[in-house]
Amino acid sequence: MPQSEASQPLLRARGVRKVFPGTVALDGVDFSLRAGEVHALLGENGAGKSTLIKCLTGAYRRDDGDILLNGEIIDPKGTIDAQGYGIGTVYQEVNLLPNLTVAENLSLGHQPTRFGMISTRAMNARAREVLSQYGLDIDVGRSLSSYSVAVQQVIAIARAVTLSGKVLILDEPTASLDSHEVEMLFDVIRSLKQRGLGIVFISHFLDQIFTISDRITVLRNGRLVGTEATRDIDRVALVNMMLGRELEQEVRSHGKTHAGPGEARLAFTGFGRKGRIEPFDLTIQAGEVVGVAGLLGSGRTETAEVLFGVAAHDSGEARRGDGTVLRLTSPREAIAAGFGFCPEDRKTDGVIADLTVRENIALALQARIGWMRRIPDREQKAMANDYIRKLDIRTPDAEKPVGLLSGGNQQKVMLARWLVTNPSFLILDEPTRGIDVGAHAEIIRLIEELCAQGMSLLVISSELDELVAYSHRVLVVRDRRHVAELSGGEITTDNMVRAIAAPEKEAVA
Amino acid sequence: MKSSKAILGAGILASMLMMSSSVLAQTVGFSQIGSESGWRAAETTLTQQQAKERGIDLKFADAQQKQENQIKALKSFIAQGVDAILLAPVVATGWDSVLEEAKEAEIPVILLDRMVDSSDDLYLTAVGSDLVHEGSVAGKWLVDELAGKDCNVVELQGTTGSSPAIDRKKGFEEAIAGHANIKLIRSQTGDFTRTKGKEVMESFLKAEDGGKNICALYAHNDDMAVGAIQAIKEAGLKPGEDILVVSIDAVPDIFQAMAAGEANATVELTPNMAGPAFDALAAYMKDGTMPPKFIQTESKLYTQADDPQAVYEQKKDLGY
């Protein structure tokens, strides 16, 4: 469509910037959406996808940049206001009222009235007419909750399109649909495209993105990586864009040859949990860093959670190097076995925001030795100050609530929390996400140090270069399965990207 | 609509059948509010006793403080075709339609202890005590007891805004009006409970010179008086002598206090509402005598002279 290339975009974001305390969520991002196209927005967690959407719809106030609709600057004040401009959004969690009927949901706030009363007949007739455009022939008088998520999704889309009509933003609409339902949704999307709507499609399923989208924009760490026409790019190139190789710091060639088959510290066999991660075998040696690579939702976090007992495994067993069996059905048991776990989402799963740095650092150790034997204040302080110095945690003192620290320093507090328990096996899920460059390098240095001291680490990261830098082995996870294991010289970003991207053919190795 | 008519029809039919079978062995439905107080429990016990004495088959329904339960009970009584219904209504409003159903089924309804806001042709009669009268009996006792001596009275009111609190206060004030020797110096709510009665009395004692300034206590119910008596004792005074105690309800515990000389008088709110009700009903059934629309029960005064220990023994098993 050469003419549409020339015509001005339907919706455009120019240099959008959004800063949250401690992080730059969007850093001068450009984005443009044409009429009649499906534009996929792609990126890992924290890349800035949803922040961008929220800036486009006015749900967030942006700190800088412009939004243009048909070439004119607009300034939507919120979701409703954005609807007025013609921009509708459908979220993963259907945002409708389950107890009302389908027709009521479709016309809520705009019900046809007769003599001041809502006319149910007119409302239902209109609802049937609207839905027939989407190939849905259902009883609009029944409550919304009596239909499947897919149908609800289409109804939500129908409502959004009716109210807005120019731009439709779909935020992970397929996350909870099966493949048949996805097809149905795609038919709807295609017909809307025919009608000239611009559609922003957010998903982390690469297959779907290649099936439905015309163009792809990739964000990473709040920056625009690039926008490509879907037909001009292949999976490997796309994964490369997402997980990236252009790095802020120099990539050290790792040269980490594994010291032969060292003593195995932990051995997991057939370990897994239904619906989270398929059973896998994993042996971890003393002083070894095992990297885990994979896309968002591929099963990498799930691997960590099953290992740490957050989601207890329902198959397989874990043994120590000496052959004794370990019980790992709760975090407490995992901690008792000498495990530690820094989760991906520091805010909700990691730090206790209102507690002080000292208390946060002491928490896991205190929980392990029990509530009765309180670690004396003096020891807690010494411990905290020790790690504030060792890890260079930027805080005025140990008594500052940890929630007031920046992301990178919070991450270091999390690390300190586990290091004081002197774990033999430490799991780090995205330890470098959302933190500034300096802290980033320090954490990598720390990982190497810990490993040199004989600690075993499992590190999940979407920064492939990072994995190359410190891993002795790398597991590649896709579709909730461990699909490849790279070691020694095989550990290169290219190999990882290929293993992550390969849709059918098995691991490259 | 249809189904209620059907129930009604069945009700009439059934009641006709019942009446034809026997006039004496009556069946009476009793919808009680619940058992929120000892007095209420005693009312239930006495109603059952009275029914037994008269050979009446009493169908008892406890509404657990809910009007909808009472309406349900009444509908089921009507459907069963009882000969009469006793109703102790939990609230005053909302009875019209179910009372009309009873009227259509020709089942007389007698209200116990509380009134309803419906037209008075929807029920046969109401049996109850006169709250204002109770207050004035208590007031009159105090006037007679003092015989002109100066006296500062403190008052423990019932729950603020409740009709017993308003009416018992009114009756007492009417009775002491015109007697310049009696002065009501403090009045505060004790919520009809022992705990609050005690707490409020404690503050009265502090506020009135350690109680030396108080000559009598009037409590809107016995429970508050029992609590206040303890407060008076703990303040080092003698209730019944240093401070006269008069209250209302005549529950067993106050008779114990009276026997111990710690309380002086109480006015009975009789739990025997059923006796007068059954009497009126019998007369009505026999020859159609219409009772008055309100039958006032006796508000009997008990003092230390009335052998309180004996009254206590007699009352203690009624379920108070």
Next chain:
Amino acid sequence: MNGLVLFSRRIWPQLLTLAVIVGLISVMFPGFFDISIANGRLYGSPIDILNRGAPVALLAIGMTLVIATRGIDLSVGAVMAICGAVSAWGITEGYGLFPTLAMALSAGLACGLWNGVLVALLGIQPIVATLILMVAGRGIAQLITEGAILTFNHEGLIFFGSGSVWAIPTPVIIGVLTGAIVTLIVRRSALGMLIEAIGINLRASTLAGVNTRVLLIAVYMTSGFCAALAGIIAAADIRGADANNAGLWLELDAILAVVVGGTSLLGGRFSLIASLIGALIIQAVNTGILLSGFPPEFNLIIKAVIILIILVLQSPTMRTVLVFFSSDKAAGIDSEKQKETVAP
């Protein structure tokens, strides 16, 4: 030393509020501070405040811990009724004082266990979970007392309501002792920090290895135990168990005491001392109203207005405003004064 400064900074608003209210009462009622000894027991309005405030203060101890875990315990009033009923029943059945007390306290612990299991194991929202016992509890108490006020004359049990030790009323002693013991346990062990961690972020605490389920259950059981103590006191006070009225609405006073004490209903940081002062503030308001001689129709309005003023003054917005208007010097003097008050 640093800890003491922090501590006094934490509770000075509550202490100031209490002082102002007591000051107001003594202006209106000059005999307020007259304290004498009657029947071997301290006697006077300030003693009344302590004595009458004891049940709510006890409830507030347990409630503070529950609220710190981001929960709430609506059942404490009903638990008071149950435990009062159990103690009256036990003593009238002739089980003797100590078995009776043991039964009543066990009943409180059992109620707390029930709440704790609903919240911690079944994951029911605290407000709903404890509502069940709040509604059903009075029914249970009524079953025990058989609908009547179950009276007793056992001097040993009555001692807990109207007795005294060294002229100090027993309820006051029980309240102070419980407050001191719980504070010591919570702050000398790691419980305080772990409870706060749970309240701030349950999931993160679980992931850090905190035994959140056990701690939650323990906290609700503590609340049940405190309610049992309050129930015994309330029953002993009137020498009878009044299933309908014992502890009625006191759960709300206890929650209010915690809030006035400055602990957030969103959980996290808590101060037991501040909650105890909060309970005294509420009781001081109640006693003040009774002493004032206003008609009872004004009771609730006066109480509501005073509480509203206290809460507005303590609100974060108001604090900012106050800080804005007061110079540093004035604030410094103020806190110096407070330190002196607290130090002994």
